[in-house]
Amino acid sequence: MATAAAEVDAGATTMSRYRVEPHLFVILGGTGDLTRRKLLPAMRRLASLDVLGDRRALLAVARDTEFDDDGFRGWAKGALEAAGMSEDEVRRLDEARLYYQPMPTGEADDYEALANRIQEIEGAHDLPQNRAFYLALPPRTFSSAIEGLASAGLNESAGWTRLVVEKPFGRDLESARELNREIHRHFTEDQVYRIDHYLGKETVQNLLVFRFANPIFESLWNRDRIESVQITVAEDIGIESRAGYYDQSGALRDMVQNHVAQLVALVGMEVPATFRADAVRYEKIKLLGAVAPISIEDVVFGQYARGTAGGEAVPGYLEEDGVDPESNTETFVALELALDTWRWQGVPFYVRTGKRLPRRLTQIAVTFQAPPVCLFESMGVCQTNPNVLYLTLQPDEGFALNVDVKVPGEPFELSTLPLDFFYKQVFGAIPDAYQTLLLDVLTGDQTLFVHADEAEASWELFGPLLEAERRVHLYRAGAWGPDAADELLAKRGHAWLEPVEHPDRSI
């Protein structure tokens, strides 16, 4: 992953030691929300860090025939402004390298025209046929776009050709397999970059460093020392204007099958033989394949009812615009996973994710085993707080390890305090995930991208829950899910931990 060796310079993370080969970056769906909010700002930041080199161009493709190069250039400027980039950054947008190609029908003729336009741009900028095609398209059009690119011979070139596929990757196991088959008809796996933007987050990458660069933790990372693992991926927002998508998707597809599966894999995987993409991805695939089939008894589905968010009254899910008033779609899932491996046998992995929870938070809590005897009982104290390691992925990236200390003086008393580290405090601003991932695409590093087998292993695990007979429990917007989620853990004598927050949220 390209950022792993990034240098810290005056508080800002730079990537100056990476140099991308001359290339053309083609965005299919280049006028959409993702391009505007994420891709264009990320490309601009990379250009500012001077990693993209001078020989490059970007071509946006969409159906709109009213748009042209000039129209796109103005729109791109607006996107950078809306992303809060400085006037200087916006001024430095190199408009002469930006192009727009209409694709009104998506038929073979359109792709022929695209191939011709690509050659023309490559000629104008002296580019060596290194091409990245980013599918920032509605997922239903992924297959036809792949087919179209191949029909015009754009799946191969004299340089390198890479295909970036956005999420969601399929709706279930069968559609994921079909999409993989379609991709593999025309592209080899080493050309394919399936995005899960969670993997681009610094703290997700740091999970690997934390585990494998610090033997102190790795030696404890097993069933002999760990009692349980909890993963919380919480959003405080509702579905906003995405009812059309969300009501067909639900939390299992939107969060669990992709992001949560990746977090489970990174926490649970074995040590890879090397830090190369194939070795890391192989260990993740192995881990996902070792998770026991999930019993529906170990799953809780929830849906938010009216409640509050940020002190304001908010409607329930069924009252949201565009949601079927009879909808059974889950906005919350809690489940228990059993990892059938030598390392993890008997250690429950609890997962919960949902919308309209009390706050936005992605946190992994690893609870170590309590001391085997209550040594301080004679002093009137029994240590009841096991050590817990909290790895926070957002919003305050960092970690905290809770340890018990003696409160000075008498009577004999213990207090639990955190040993902690927060990224922003030490490194200042950290790069956006898309900045990391785009650089990886352009440098040909697949470590942080999902392999075909990984996507299918995850669907094999979670897909059956889509079909299962389910009860959806209501929870009040602003609560941590339904009571049934607490009962799930209580069955084994556990409880959801109170999430920890950065002690100073102002940084």
Ligand SMILES: NC(=O)c1ccc[n+]([C@@H]2O[C@H](COP(=O)([O-])OP(=O)(O)OC[C@H]3O[C@@H](n4cnc5c(N)ncnc54)[C@H](OP(=O)(O)O)[C@@H]3O)[C@@H](O)[C@H]2O)c1
């Ligand atoms: N937005 C995000 O924050 C976000 C986050 C994670 C993942 N994603 C994924 O990124 C992809 C794009 O999302 P988005 O939010 O940017 O969607 P969007 O705002 O709806 O934009 C879609 C883009 O694709 C073009 N398009 C639509 N239908 C097309 C067709 N049949 N053929 C060719 N072009 C077509 C649209 O322009 P025309 O209508 O002019 O063709 C537009 O440029 C989706 O797969 C989404 O799941 C998005």
